[in-house]
Amino acid sequence: MIPPKPPAREGRTSFWRYLRLFRKDILSAQPARLYRAWMAEFRTPFFRSYLCNDPTLVRLVLSDRPGDFPKSDRVREGLAPLLGNSVFVTNGEVWTRQRRLIDPAFEGGRLRDTFPAMLAAGEAAVERMPEGDVEVEEQMSHLTADIIFRTLFSIPIEHRTAAEVFRLFREHQRTQPILNLGALLPLPAWLPRLHRRTTVATAARIRQLITELTQERAALIAEGRAPDDLATKIMTARDPVDGNGFDTAEMVDQVAIFFLAGHETSASALSWALLMLALHPEVQERVAAESVALGETPGFSAVAGLRYTRDVFREVLRLYPPVPMMVRETTRPERFRDRDVPVRSQVVLSPWHLHRHERLWDDPDSFDPDRWQDAARKAPAREAYIPFSAGPRVCTGAGFAMLEGVLMLALLVRAFRFAPGLGPLPTPVAHLTVRSRDGMVLRVLRRGDSTPK
Ligand code: HEM
Numbered sequence: 001m002i003p004p005k006p007p008a009r010e011g012r013t014s015f016w017r018y019l020r021l022f023r024k025d026i027l028s029a030q031p032a033r034l035y036r037a038w039m040a041e042f043r044t045p046f047f048r049s050y051l052c053n054d055p056t057l058v059r060l061v062l063s064d065r066p067g068d069f070p071k072s073d074r075v076r077e078g079l080a081p082l083l084g085n086s087v088f089v090t091n092g093e094v095w096t097r098q099r100r101l102i103d104p105a106f107e108g109g110r111l112r113d114t115f116p117a118m119l120a121a122g123e124a125a126v127e128r129m130p131e132g133d134v135e136v137e138e139q140m141s142h143l144t145a146d147i148i149f150r151t152l153f154s155i156p157i158e159h160r161t162a163a164e165v166f167r168l169f170r171e172h173q174r175t176q177p178i179l180n181l182g183a184l185l186p187l188p189a190w191l192p193r194l195h196r197r198t199t200v201a202t203a204a205r206i207r208q209l210i211t212e213l214t215q216e217r218a219a220l221i222a223e224g225r226a227p228d229d230l231a232t233k234i235m236t237a238r239d240p241v242d243g244n245g246f247d248t249a250e251m252v253d254q255v256a257i258f259f260l261a262g263h264e265t266s267a268s269a270l271s272w273a274l275l276m277l278a279l280h281p282e283v284q285e286r287v288a289a290e291s292v293a294l295g296e297t298p299g300f301s302a303v304a305g306l307r308y309t310r311d312v313f314r315e316v317l318r319l320y321p322p323v324p325m326m327v328r329e330t331t332r333p334e335r336f337r338d339r340d341v342p343v344r345s346q347v348v349l350s351p352w353h354l355h356r357h358e359r360l361w362d363d364p365d366s367f368d369p370d371r372w373q374d375a376a377r378k379a380p381a382r383e384a385y386i387p388f389s390a391g392p393r394v395c396t397g398a399g400f401a402m403l404e405g406v407l408m409l410a411l412l413v414r415a416f417r418f419a420p421g422l423g424p425l426p427t428p429v430a431h432l433t434v435r436s437r438d439g440m441v442l443r444v445l446r447r448g449d450s451t452p453k
Helices: 015-025 055-064 073-081 092-106 108-128 136-153 160-175 180-184 197-223 230-236 247-279 281-294 299-303 307-319 368-372 398-415
Strands: 041-043 048-052 133-135 326-329 334-335 340-343 346-351 416-420 426-432 433-434 441-446
Touching: 015 133, 048 055, 055 073, 055 133, 055 197, 055 346, 055 398, 073 197, 092 108, 092 230, 092 326, 108 230, 108 299, 108 398, 108 433, 133 136, 133 230, 136 230, 160 197, 160 433, 180 230, 197 230, 197 247, 230 247, 247 307, 247 398, 247 416, 247 441, 281 299, 281 307, 281 398, 281 416, 299 398, 299 433, 307 398, 398 416
Parallel strands: 048 346
Antiparallel strands: 041 048, 133 441, 326 346, 334 340, 416 441, 426 433
């Protein structure tokens, strides 16, 4: 049993009604047929939009010809107050150079270096976790923000600046809740982006604090006293092509996106994972049994052995992909499934629909981690599983997030038993990431205890 999909609308709707639905929740604004269709064309008064579920089209856009399908200026402008020119929004040569400087810090071998900081954050979360009825989305946001600060800057979330950045990010999200997805709004590019004054003010304050952290780090690097964390790795990286690294302003843009892309997404995935475990106690007990292998002092390689926990996390990313939709733009006339697609059309790729597509997946709406050990049942993953996107623009933090997700689940389930809360099942809605409409309260009981305190 899992929460029902968000209610989808049937049939056609007027543009203005669509806009209203969209502003409430992007998932329920979509028509039900997207769980079966290979492609859907939306004609808005301003441009055309194509949602592509056909794996050939997904591959074309993300992997075969990504240069012809850049992120649109709307995405960049929408996010500019907070993210400036970060790697998430740039295109072309600027983006390529940014990835050259960032990617090495996240490579497999170097992930090992971030492990102790990640583990310390997980252990702190186990210490902090209350018992009884617990709002787990809040706990998971706190945990993943802690992980980002510890791995990037070697400071815990209790650090004054880290705590303030975390608080301001939450405020920022309240004023601009559908950050990335704002680009999907079916409005024309020429309509000026109106940034609310509060949004601009919190973004400026966040950037000022991140600037301070970055400048302090630059000073430590100059003195040869910097810890070997992600910030140091990225700030000391030199581009093999031009020989230069990031200056402070460029680094501030990147830190802002690491924080934003790296903590909300993981918090979303971990919250849905805990709900799935609460609803499937037999799965939870298998994760608990496997977590024993972590031992007293968990090591990096022990996480690789948590095969079942990894399958659980994969299955959660299939059913609740934290980034439910991505958007690109055509730069030349295209032909998709025998239809002419004009220049400057919007191309939408939807992990949400692709991962639950009825013509691709066996029993798409059931939570079944064992499918990942069954060659036939996991086969659609090759072409229809993109929680981290795909191709050259794939999520920089994919390896980091998989390590984090598996380790955190194992640590939490080793210490606690999670059971459903008393209220109705959470309803998924898409804000910045896929969240529960009314929060997510679970019953948390320390293993070994018989009653919640
Ligand atoms: C479960 C956790 C995560 C999920 C599901 C996820 C998913 C994604 C997706 C789908 C994209 C592509 C978005 C698009 O093309 O519009 C993306 C991009 C990105 N992610 Fe993640 N992400 C996760 C965690 C992280 C972490 C931990 C970090 C960094 C510490 C990170 C950093 C980034 C960056 C920098 C980009 C932009 C890459 C580019 O455009 O070149 N993400 N992520």
